[in-house]
Amino acid sequence: MSNSATKRKTGFYIEVGCPGCGGDLELQQDFFVISCKHCGSVLRIRMPDTPPVYIVPKKVSRREIRFNIDRLLKESKQPLTGSDIQYKQIYYPYWHINAVVLKTRNRVEYIAERSAEGYGYSSYTRAEKTSVPIKEKKTEVTLSPFSASFQAGMVMENIPSSLGVRTQYIVAAPFSEENVEDDIHALPVIIPWQEAFKRLEKSVQTVGQINIAEFGSNKTVLFRPIASLIYFPFYIVESHLGDKYGRWIADGVTGRIIKNVERLSNSSPYEESNRTKIEFGKLDIDHHRCSNCGEDLPGEQSYIYICNNCQQLTSMEQVNRFNTNLEITSNSGSDNDILIPFWSLKFESNVSGSMGSSFGTTEKLENLVIPAIRLSNFESAYKLSRRMTVAYPELDLDPLMQFDKRFKSVLIGPSEAITLAQVVYARERMGISTSLPLKDITHLVKELKLFYMPFHPEQYFMLDSIFNSITFVKSTM
Numbered sequence: 001m002s003n004s005a006t007k008r009k010t011g012f013y014i015e016v017g018c019p020g021c022g023g024d025l026e027l028q029q030d031f032f033v034i035s036c037k038h039c040g041s042v043l044r045i046r047m048p049d050t051p052p053v054y055i056v057p058k059k060v061s062r063r064e065i066r067f068n069i070d071r072l073l074k075e076s077k078q079p080l081t082g083s084d085i086q087y088k089q090i091y092y093p094y095w096h097i098n099a100v101v102l103k104t105r106n107r108v109e110y111i112a113e114r115s116a117e118g119y120g121y122s123s124y125t126r127a128e129k130t131s132v133p134i135k136e137k138k139t140e141v142t143l144s145p146f147s148a149s150f151q152a153g154m155v156m157e158n159i160p161s162s163l164g165v166r167t168q169y170i171v172a173a174p175f176s177e178e179n180v181e182d183d184i185h186a187l188p189v190i191i192p193w194q195e196a197f198k199r200l201e202k203s204v205q206t207v208g209q210i211n212i213a214e215f216g217s218n219k220t221v222l223f224r225p226i227a228s229l230i231y232f233p234f235y236i237v238e239s240h241l242g243d244k245y246g247r248w249i250a251d252g253v254t255g256r257i258i259k260n261v262e263r264l265s266n267s268s269p270y271e272e273s274n275r276t277k278i279e280f281g282k283l284d285i286d287h288h289r290c291s292n293c294g295e296d297l298p299g300e301q302s303y304i305y306i307c308n309n310c311q312q313l314t315s316m317e318q319v320n321r322f323n324t325n326l327e328i329t330s331n332s333g334s335d336n337d338i339l340i341p342f343w344s345l346k347f348e349s350n351v352s353g354s355m356g357s358s359f360g361t362t363e364k365l366e367n368l369v370i371p372a373i374r375l376s377n378f379e380s381a382y383k384l385s386r387r388m389t390v391a392y393p394e395l396d397l398d399p400l401m402q403f404d405k406r407f408k409s410v411l412i413g414p415s416e417a418i419t420l421a422q423v424v425y426a427r428e429r430m431g432i433s434t435s436l437p438l439k440d441i442t443h444l445v446k447e448l449k450l451f452y453m454p455f456h457p458e459q460y461f462m463l464d465s466i467f468n469s470i471t472f473v474k475s476t477m
Contacts, residue, residue, distance in 0.1 A: 042299040044288040048281020051227040054172035058233040060255035085239035091186040091231040093152040095196035099225040101146040143378030153187040302409035319414040326400040333454025333465040341372035343417035348444040374411040380476040
């Protein structure tokens with residue numbers, strides 16, 4: 001692996017092989033189009049419906065592990081490992097989950113004091129002025145990303161219960177028998193995804209209970225959990241230290257000694273003889289071509305492509321409610337404007353009937369609008385969605401006939417847009433009252449359409465070119 005590649009690691013990466021030339025490729029977990037640096041092929045990555053499984057190759061040797069153990073022993077003035085040292089290498093499975101969390105926090109804030117006449121004891125026995133604090137109830141509703149990992153194999157009390165910050169430097173490969181070395185044992189998956197999801201919900205609810213609500217109740221709601229299974233390498237090392245026996249567990253990627261343990265034991269409520277077979281998904285990698293004429297499609301990331309040869313629309317995701325007739329505002333702005341994509345979701349009447357009041361307007365709102373670009377934080381996406389939802393009835397839209405360089409790529413797919421609509425709707429409802437029911441509206445979408453609207457830079461912001469009032473911070477895009 002090159003030094004330049006190592007420096008830019010900031011998250012979970014996956015190593016795969018190019019189907020064209022067999023060369024190594026490296027993609028982030030949310031990539032779906034990539035260009036091979038060896039042969040130039042543009043490739044399409046399709047994630048499976050079931051959780052995919054990956055393996056993190058070990059990076060350190062036995063000699064490095066022994067050196068790290070001996071260094072710790074020397075620092076504590078203990079005998080070094082002996083010639084009888086034994087190594088056991090395992091791949092331990094973890095569920096890795098990414099999600100969106102909606103949090104409501106109720107608190108009382110003391111904002112000022114007012115004077116009040118009152119009688120209090122003093123040496124002069126006369127009326128005194130006393131100060132009375134003014135209390136103000138505040139409800140904070142925020143959206144934030146959430147990431148967690150849980151043990152998926154038999155519970156080994158000395159194996160870390162979570163990958164923790166290791167997910168910040170992980171480079172994995174799709175799991176296969178060929179990627180498991182002969183002398184390393186890959187432990188079976190005991191805990192199914194459904195159980196991992198229950199643990200995640202419990203973890204999120206625990207976070208919500210840390211700060212006790214000063215009025216009403218705090219809520220923490222989980223949305224769109226996406227799971228994958230990661231096999232992580234560990235060394236279990238044993239050796240005599242004079243008249244004592246030492247056992248250590250080491251991280252197989254960094255070589256860090258995690259624990260010096262007295263005993264190794266395992267227990268699990270999921271007996272191997274009773275467990276059911278768990279099915280996992282595999283990445284599907286193919287050439288990124290038009291399904292109609294076979295011409296190569298553009299190499300940039302987008303959920304929507306228009307073939308330059310036959311003008312056929314290609315969607316990276318198939319959703320029955322998606323109306324593929326794209327639209328653009330009748331005023332498409334100037335040549336210097338950027339055309340931002342948005343999803344417009346039309347709901348059943350029992351949702352749209354209450355949407356106006358939820359968004360603080362007396363106007364009837366039939367559509368909820370979600371930005372189709374990926375903003376750097378959920379709060380920015382929420383605020384832009386809210387403004388566009390209220391403004392949408394005032395827009396004049398025309399059929400979109402062709403693309404040019406002004407059009408931004410669609411980085412939020414149809415299914416994610418539906419989930420984000422649920423999140424935005426829930427955030428509005430919780431902002432009104434935490435006692436309001438948060439019903440699932442994802443199955444009440446009648447139609448999903450994509451439209452484009454012009455924006456232009458204005459100092460630190462992007463400003464819309466239709467109303468000149470809708471903004472979002474440029475750096476979030």
